[in-house]
Amino acid sequence: MTVDRRTFLRAGMAAGTTALAVGAGLLSPGRVLAAWPKNAFMATSLDDALKAMNLSGAQASSQVMVDAPDIAENGAVVSVTVKTELPDVQSITVLVPKNTMPLISSYEFGPQTEGFITSRIKMRETSDVIGVVKAGGKLHMAKKPVKVTLGGCGG
């Protein structure tokens, strides 16, 4: 036998777990975890994260707005809104360059969905928050500096 027993068992177990997830899940097979770009989320530099998401080379645009507080007292909960008036928005991606893992979240939009997303993110330290918008096949970006007060003492 070319496949040794251990490898064979592991493969079988992995397949079993996946089948279980699909069976229990609401998402169709192939969508479960497969679409989640692990490389991009685990990247530790902004450039690597952007590259892994195919978002390199975004141009700064006044049509993209990143709305976040000037000062965030608690870095664990920073409310960030990214919006754009651009038509045909395909995705919006939120990044914080100084976080250990800069890629925070990426939102893929349906054709009916407006270029608007609000979410709460974690920030390790004072940094820019970057919003990258993919609209009509082109990349646009904007950023907003957020000062993070450490300690959460409300200073």
Add this chain to the structure above:
Amino acid sequence: MAKKKMKIRAWMDGDRANVKAIIFHPMETGQRKDKATGKVIPAHYITEVKCTHNGKTVLTCLWGPGVSKNPFMSFRFRGAKKGDTLKIAWVDNKGNTGEGEATIK
């Protein structure tokens, strides 16, 4: 399948639907240490969230550990009407899933 709670509000504003949702989830990054034991708390976070309206996906969220605990999100879409159902389903890095739905008001 772990049963986790979720809050969804959806309402019409003119011709577009507004949606606000909170999913109750610890969103552990895997970098925090338990202060009592000094051990790293294993990563546990939502990776993918799908929002569907009448069977059509309006928003797919790909999340990393950088999204806050008990994640909140808000978005808008067109083509809905009062009484429609909006569904939100998520899956986390441990394979847990959750689902919630709301009627658009």
